[in-house]
Amino acid sequence: MKIDRKEVLKALETITVAGEGKNMVESGAVQNVITFGDEVVVDLLLTTPALHIKKRAEVDVMKTIHDLVYEKAKVKVNIKVEAPPKEETPNPNQIKGKPIPGITNIVAVASGKGGVGKSTVTANLAVTLSNMGFKVGILDADVYGPSMPIMFDVEQAKPTSVEVDGKSKMKPVSSYGVEMLSLGFFTQPDQAVIWRGPMAAKALNQMIFEAHWGELDFMLVDLPPGTGDIHLSIMQSLPITGAVVVSTPQAVALADAKKGVAMFNNENINVPVLGIVENMAYFTPDELPNNKYYIFGQDGAKSLASDLNVPLLGEIPLVQSIREAGDFGRPAALQNNTPTEQAFIKLAQNVVAQVVERNETLPPSEAVKITTMAGCSAVKKK
16 A cells, blocks of 8 residues: 555644644644655654643544554654744843833932932922923832822822824823823822832833833933832833932931942943932021021032032022922922022033033943842843
8 A cells, every 4th residue: 555645744634733723734733744655754843842742743643644544554753842932021120121212311310318309309300401491201210109299299190091003001190391100190198019129110111111201301210219129120121311319418318329329330330420419408598598507517419529520410408498399299499589499490400411411422321231130240231
């Protein structure tokens, strides 16, 4: 009995490999068929090493040939397993690492220590830049203590959705000419955010890449205090144009600010430090607007900036109206013809000048590739 190869192929078209929708021949599982008299050799290529799948394929081939071609055929089945390329599962600690279309400059605002007014500086810098004619957005990356909804009086607001290129994306909340997204929009005021780093990074991923930010001259990223995994995740997710470090004048805050600058200057991170902001630099009472009282010390951040060879971007006074404005949801920089407004205008002008100089003299920033969260020594540039 001489077996026809075409008959074997036709018979194999009646069976499928488990888990695949197409028959063996159409799917490419049958690599080759050789016939010689009453002998048949079938070479199969499977995509799974599972023993039961391999065994079933072998049995199906032999039974089909015996049933449909020749019941006494001598059948040999050779099985080779070749798994398809495995798609990488996104690591929540490793956000996409690419620029956001339409955003020209991304400025991280950081502090080595909590309570120095980093978020207050971010909010007031944002509205000042907006008043200067720039298009500005804020990414509130302080996932454990988001405060931007309060400072902009949008606590009850919720981001809406907008369709962009056939995809539904979040539309940031707008207030005082500033676009913003914050985890505070998605949690209750009394709800504690108890997340590990990967969960927080995933939330940031959504606010960054699943939102329609539009055209922005500046995105300000309000980072959490310290130098932790959220900072690394942000620097991995986005090519940061430069960083602004906020401190108060006392020694304990300056020591932490120094660590913040060191983090950005780390050779494996290499984010340009645009300068240091001294918040609560001096106290000026309303009844004595020309007096300055250096409650927390004098020129601490100025000396630190000089020691680290970075610019001192501004000195923000300790004024009751700044605190009240933040609590009432109207940034103090919006108060016209006040020392506070002038302090933030000077700060904004210096930030813009440093960004322009940085862009003219340094190559574009790269996102950082994080290979482990053990520390800065384990990160490298893409």
